[in-house]
Amino acid sequence: MKIKTTFVGMASFLVMLLAWPLMPTMAQEVxxxxxxxxxxxxxxxxxxxxxxxxxxxxxxxxxxxxxxxxxxxxxxxxxxxxxxxxxLIDGMATWGSPETPRDLPRLENPGKPPYDRAGAQPQRIPEHYLNEDKAFEAAMKAGFTLVALGLDGQMLPGHVQPFNVSAPKLTQAHVFANPLALQGSFETAPGGWGSGAYPSTQMGVMAYFRQLMYDATALQEHMMYFEKHSEMTQPEQNDVLEALFPLVNKEYPLYFEVDSKEEIERLFRLQDEFGFDVVLVSAKEASALSNELKARNIAVLASLDVADMPDWLEKEKKEAKKGDEEGSESDEQGDSKDADDSEDAETEELTEEELMFRSKQKEAWVKQINNVSALLDAGIPTGFTSAGLSPKELQQKVNLITENSILTKNDIVKLMTVHNSNILGISNRVGTxxxxxxxxxxxxxxxxxxxxxxxxxxxxxxxxxxxxxx
Amino acid sequence: MKNTITTLLILAVFSIGTIAQEKGSVLIQNATLMTITDGIIENGDVLIVDGVITAIGTDLSAPSGVSVVDGTGKYVMPGIIDAHSHLNTVSTNEARNPVTAEVTMEESINPNSVSIYRALAGGVTSIHLMHGSANVIGGQGETLKLRYGVTQDEMRFDGAKRTIKFALGENPTRVHGQGNGIQPRTRMGVEQIIRSHFDEAIDYRIKREAYLAAKEAYEGDKRGRTAPPVPVAKNLRYDVLNDIIDGEILVHCHSYRADEILMLMRVFNDYGIRNYTFQHANEAFKVAPEIAKNGAYTSVFADWWAYKFEVYYSTAYNATILNENGVTNSINSDSNELIRHLNHEAAKTVRYGETSEADALKMITINPAKQLGIDEMVGSLEIGKQGDVAIWSGHPLSIYSKVEHTYVDGKKYFDLYMDPVDMRIAVDSEDSYTEAGFNTFIQGREEDSCMSDVFELIQQ
The missing domain is CATH 2.30.40.10 (Urease, subunit C, domain 1)
Incomplete structure (x- = not known):
C-alpha cells in the first residue's frame, strides 16, 4: 500500500512538473x-x-x-x-450567428421540405455555430458583459445559451452556461417565393409546430420502449425531434420572439396545448395582455428597439417647445394651447380623418413606449434585449424611452442587469x-x-x- | 384647434369595443319585418334581450332599461351572412402543399381590419372566413360574427360547425402542377389527391387506433409479458381528414365546371360525406338536379365570371335555376367590396331570373346559415334566435336602401348617423398617413381573391 501511495505521489509530482507552464491558469495561482x-x-x-x-x-x-x-x-x-x-446583460441576441442562407435551391416538393428548409433547427446550439461578428466588440464597448445568444433562423432556430462577452470573437471558451431554452418564432420557412416551402404562413407554422411536437412525443416514447425492449424495431435517429424532447417534457422554456397582441394570443394557444413555459422576446404589444401574462407566469424580454416618435408628433413637440420659449414663460411642458402661435405660423390643413389618424397613432406610440413600464406595473418579470442595436442606437432608444415614459436610466440599468439575470435563471451568478x-x-x-x-x-x-x- | 375638439368628441362618443362580446338589448318598433322564415310582418316589433330575440309581434313594450328604436317606415331583416369571405385574414393561402387540412383560419383572423366595419355597414353580421383556393384540400374555415373591436377569439361564432375549403380545377393545378411540377397537374390529378389523402387518413386511423390499444395493453400489463408497440404519432392533417369523413366538418368546395362538380359528388358518395357546399359553382346550373339529389348546397356569385378560362361558361340565371331545382343556394361576395352590398347581389336574382323576393333574401340569410351549420342560431327573425339584425331605410332589395343600424347579439356595431370618418382600431405607430392606405381601400373587385398570396408564386 505504502509503495503504491508513494508511486501516486511521484506521479502527481511528475504531472505537476509537466503541467508547470499551464499553472498560471489554475485557480489558486491567478x-x-x-x-x-x-x-x-x-x-x-x-x-x-x-x-x-x-x-x-x-x-x-x-x-x-x-x-x-x-x-x-x-x-x-x-x-x-x-x-x-x-x-449589462443582453436578454437575447443573435450576434455571431451564421446568416440565414440566401439563394436556396428550389425544392422538388415544397410541401415536404427537410426540417431546415421548413425552418425547424432546434438542435442547433450557439457554441457550435458562432462566427466573427463586429457586434461583440460593439457590445463590449456598450457595457455588455453577458449575452443570451440565439441563432438567426425561423420557427425553431436553435437553443438559447448564455455567453461571456469578453472577446471580439466568442468561442466555446466563452460559454457562460449550458443552453437554457429553445428559441421560437412565427417566422415562415425560408426561401421566399421562388424557393420557399411549407409552412409559408403563420397558420402553417402553428400546424407544423404541433406536428413536430407530436412526432417528438412519439419518437421519445419509442426510444423509451426500445431501451427496455431491444427486440423491437429500432427508433430512428432524429436530432431535430430529439432536441424538442425538453419542450415536450416541459423541462425547457421556449423563448419566443413575437410582437403583436394577436400573435401573442396565438402563442398562448400553443402553450395551452403543450404546457411548456414561455418567455416572450421583443413583445412590443405585450402590455396589452398583462393580466394573461401574469396568470401564465410569462416573463418578457422586451425589445429596446421601440418605434421612433412619429415625424408629425416630433415636429409638433418641437414647435410647441419653440412656442414655449418664444412666448411668455409657461409652467407646464408645451401642450397644444401654447403651441397655437407656431401652429398659425405654419398652418397645416388637416382633414378630420387625418386628425383621427394622428390621435390613434399617438395613442399607439405612447402605448409602445410605455410597454415595459406597464408590464412592470403589472408585476410581470421584464427585462430588455438590445435587439441588434448599435451602441449609438441603444443610447438613442434609452433616451427615447426615459424621456417619454416613467422609466429612468437607473431603471433601464436594473432591467438590463438583475431583471435579465432573473429571467435567464442565472441570477445566482450575475446581474448584481x-x-x-x-x-x-x-x-x-x-x-x-x-x-x-x-x-x-x-x-x-x-x-x-x-x-x-x- | 376646432378639428382637435371635433376629433376628441367623436372619439368620446364612439369608442367601440373595449368590452368584449357584449350582448345588448333593444326594441325595434313599428317596422316592416322581413322574417325570412315566416313571411313579412307589417308594423311589427322585434325585441332583443341580452343578445337573443325574445319577442316578435306588434305593440310590444320595452322592459325597463331597454332602448327603443322607432322603425316606422324602415325594414328589419336578419343580418346578412356571407358564406365566402376572406375579409380579415392574416394570410389566406398556405399554398405550399396540395393538402393543408391541418391549418385553420381560426389562427389567421385579423380582428382589427377596418373592412369588418365596412361589412357591418352593408348589414352583414356573420362571415365564413375561408382559406384560399390554391390547394385541393385547403385549410379549415372559421365562421365569425362581425363584433368589430373584440379579440380574434371573441369574433368566433360560438357553436358554428367546423368547415374546410376544397378547391378543384385551375387554381390547384396551376399552383402545384404548373408551379411546382407535382400532382395535381390535371383535373384527374385533383380527384386522385382527394382520394389518396382520404385513403391515407383512413389507413392512419387504423394504425393509430391499433397503436393506442396496444399501448394501453402494454401499460396495463404489470407482469411485463406484452411487447410495446411502435408508436404512431398523432397526425394533425389526417385527423382533420377523418373528421371530414365522420361528418364533423362541412366541406366548402371552390369549383366552377359541371364535370368537376359531378366528380366531387361521386368521390364524396364513395366516402359517405354529406352536407357540403359548392362555392362559386358557375356551371352548377347544368347539374342542378344532380346537386339537389345529393343534398349538396351551392354558394354562387350573382353575375361574376370570365376572369379565367374555366369561368367563361356562366349565366346570371345560375342562382335562380339552382333555387328552382330545390338546391339550397346562397349568394356570396368573396370580396371586401361586394360584401358591402350583398343585398344588391341577391336582388339580381329577382331581376334576371325572377326569383321571388323572399327566396332572394334567403340566399343571403338563412341559406348561407344552413351551409355553415348556424341556421338554428341566426339567419331569420325568430324567437330564440340571436339578435343579429339590420335596420334598412327601405326594402333591402332596393338599390336606394341603406343600412341604418346593424346589431350583433343585440349590440349596435354600426350606426349610419354616428359614423366617424376613421373607424380604424389599430394604427401602427410607424405607418405614415398616406401609406396607411385607408383611402384607397377599394379599387373595384379583386380579380380572384381566393388566390391572394399565391400570384407571385405562380409567376415564378
Whole structure:
C-alpha cells in the first residue's frame, strides 16, 4: 500500500512538473484584481461611495469601503470619480450567428421540405455555430458583459445559451452556461417565393409546430420502449425531434420572439396545448395582455428597439417647445394651447380623418413606449434585449424611452442587469454585484446612459477589456 | 384647434369595443319585418334581450332599461351572412402543399381590419372566413360574427360547425402542377389527391387506433409479458381528414365546371360525406338536379365570371335555376367590396331570373346559415334566435336602401348617423398617413381573391 501511495505521489509530482507552464491558469495561482475608490452601483439602485471591489479567478471576493486589498492584486484606481456597475446583460441576441442562407435551391416538393428548409433547427446550439461578428466588440464597448445568444433562423432556430462577452470573437471558451431554452418564432420557412416551402404562413407554422411536437412525443416514447425492449424495431435517429424532447417534457422554456397582441394570443394557444413555459422576446404589444401574462407566469424580454416618435408628433413637440420659449414663460411642458402661435405660423390643413389618424397613432406610440413600464406595473418579470442595436442606437432608444415614459436610466440599468439575470435563471451568478458572484462589471466615468458618460473598462467573468488604452 | 375638439368628441362618443362580446338589448318598433322564415310582418316589433330575440309581434313594450328604436317606415331583416369571405385574414393561402387540412383560419383572423366595419355597414353580421383556393384540400374555415373591436377569439361564432375549403380545377393545378411540377397537374390529378389523402387518413386511423390499444395493453400489463408497440404519432392533417369523413366538418368546395362538380359528388358518395357546399359553382346550373339529389348546397356569385378560362361558361340565371331545382343556394361576395352590398347581389336574382323576393333574401340569410351549420342560431327573425339584425331605410332589395343600424347579439356595431370618418382600431405607430392606405381601400373587385398570396408564386 505504502509503495503504491508513494508511486501516486511521484506521479502527481511528475504531472505537476509537466503541467508547470499551464499553472498560471489554475485557480489558486491567478492573481486578484481590484478596482478601488469608486462608486459602486448595487442592483437595488443603492450606491456605495469610495468603495473597493476585488475579484479573483472570475469571482467577486470582496466589496466594501476600506477593504484590505490582497497583496497580489492588480489594482485599478478609480480615483474617486469613477463608477462601477454590474455588467449589462443582453436578454437575447443573435450576434455571431451564421446568416440565414440566401439563394436556396428550389425544392422538388415544397410541401415536404427537410426540417431546415421548413425552418425547424432546434438542435442547433450557439457554441457550435458562432462566427466573427463586429457586434461583440460593439457590445463590449456598450457595457455588455453577458449575452443570451440565439441563432438567426425561423420557427425553431436553435437553443438559447448564455455567453461571456469578453472577446471580439466568442468561442466555446466563452460559454457562460449550458443552453437554457429553445428559441421560437412565427417566422415562415425560408426561401421566399421562388424557393420557399411549407409552412409559408403563420397558420402553417402553428400546424407544423404541433406536428413536430407530436412526432417528438412519439419518437421519445419509442426510444423509451426500445431501451427496455431491444427486440423491437429500432427508433430512428432524429436530432431535430430529439432536441424538442425538453419542450415536450416541459423541462425547457421556449423563448419566443413575437410582437403583436394577436400573435401573442396565438402563442398562448400553443402553450395551452403543450404546457411548456414561455418567455416572450421583443413583445412590443405585450402590455396589452398583462393580466394573461401574469396568470401564465410569462416573463418578457422586451425589445429596446421601440418605434421612433412619429415625424408629425416630433415636429409638433418641437414647435410647441419653440412656442414655449418664444412666448411668455409657461409652467407646464408645451401642450397644444401654447403651441397655437407656431401652429398659425405654419398652418397645416388637416382633414378630420387625418386628425383621427394622428390621435390613434399617438395613442399607439405612447402605448409602445410605455410597454415595459406597464408590464412592470403589472408585476410581470421584464427585462430588455438590445435587439441588434448599435451602441449609438441603444443610447438613442434609452433616451427615447426615459424621456417619454416613467422609466429612468437607473431603471433601464436594473432591467438590463438583475431583471435579465432573473429571467435567464442565472441570477445566482450575475446581474448584481455581490461577493461570490461572477465578476461582470463595468467601470464608467459617470452615471450609465447619461450624456458624455464613457465606459472605461468592461469586465466579463473577470476578464478585463480596457477601452481607454487606445 | 376646432378639428382637435371635433376629433376628441367623436372619439368620446364612439369608442367601440373595449368590452368584449357584449350582448345588448333593444326594441325595434313599428317596422316592416322581413322574417325570412315566416313571411313579412307589417308594423311589427322585434325585441332583443341580452343578445337573443325574445319577442316578435306588434305593440310590444320595452322592459325597463331597454332602448327603443322607432322603425316606422324602415325594414328589419336578419343580418346578412356571407358564406365566402376572406375579409380579415392574416394570410389566406398556405399554398405550399396540395393538402393543408391541418391549418385553420381560426389562427389567421385579423380582428382589427377596418373592412369588418365596412361589412357591418352593408348589414352583414356573420362571415365564413375561408382559406384560399390554391390547394385541393385547403385549410379549415372559421365562421365569425362581425363584433368589430373584440379579440380574434371573441369574433368566433360560438357553436358554428367546423368547415374546410376544397378547391378543384385551375387554381390547384396551376399552383402545384404548373408551379411546382407535382400532382395535381390535371383535373384527374385533383380527384386522385382527394382520394389518396382520404385513403391515407383512413389507413392512419387504423394504425393509430391499433397503436393506442396496444399501448394501453402494454401499460396495463404489470407482469411485463406484452411487447410495446411502435408508436404512431398523432397526425394533425389526417385527423382533420377523418373528421371530414365522420361528418364533423362541412366541406366548402371552390369549383366552377359541371364535370368537376359531378366528380366531387361521386368521390364524396364513395366516402359517405354529406352536407357540403359548392362555392362559386358557375356551371352548377347544368347539374342542378344532380346537386339537389345529393343534398349538396351551392354558394354562387350573382353575375361574376370570365376572369379565367374555366369561368367563361356562366349565366346570371345560375342562382335562380339552382333555387328552382330545390338546391339550397346562397349568394356570396368573396370580396371586401361586394360584401358591402350583398343585398344588391341577391336582388339580381329577382331581376334576371325572377326569383321571388323572399327566396332572394334567403340566399343571403338563412341559406348561407344552413351551409355553415348556424341556421338554428341566426339567419331569420325568430324567437330564440340571436339578435343579429339590420335596420334598412327601405326594402333591402332596393338599390336606394341603406343600412341604418346593424346589431350583433343585440349590440349596435354600426350606426349610419354616428359614423366617424376613421373607424380604424389599430394604427401602427410607424405607418405614415398616406401609406396607411385607408383611402384607397377599394379599387373595384379583386380579380380572384381566393388566390391572394399565391400570384407571385405562380409567376415564378
Amino acid at each position: 492573481p486578484a484584481h481590484a478596482i478601488t475608490n469608486v462608486t459602486i452601483h448595487m442592483a437595488d439602485g443603492a450606491t456605495l461611495e469610495n468603495a473597493d471591489i476585488v475579484w479573483r479567478n472570475g469571482v467577486i471576493e470582496q466589496i466594501g469601503v476600506n477593504e484590505s486589498i490582497p497583496f497580489d492584486a492588480f489594482i485599478i484606481d478609480g480615483g474617486d470619480s469613477l463608477h462601477v456597475y454590474p455588467g 454585484i455581490k461577493e461570490g458572484s461572477s465578476a461582470h462589471l463595468i467601470l464608467t466615468d459617470g452615471p450609465l446612459f447619461e450624456k458624455g458618460t464613457k465606459i472605461h473598462i468592461q469586465v466579463s467573468q473577470g476578464v478585463i477589456n480596457d477601452f481607454m488604452e487606445d
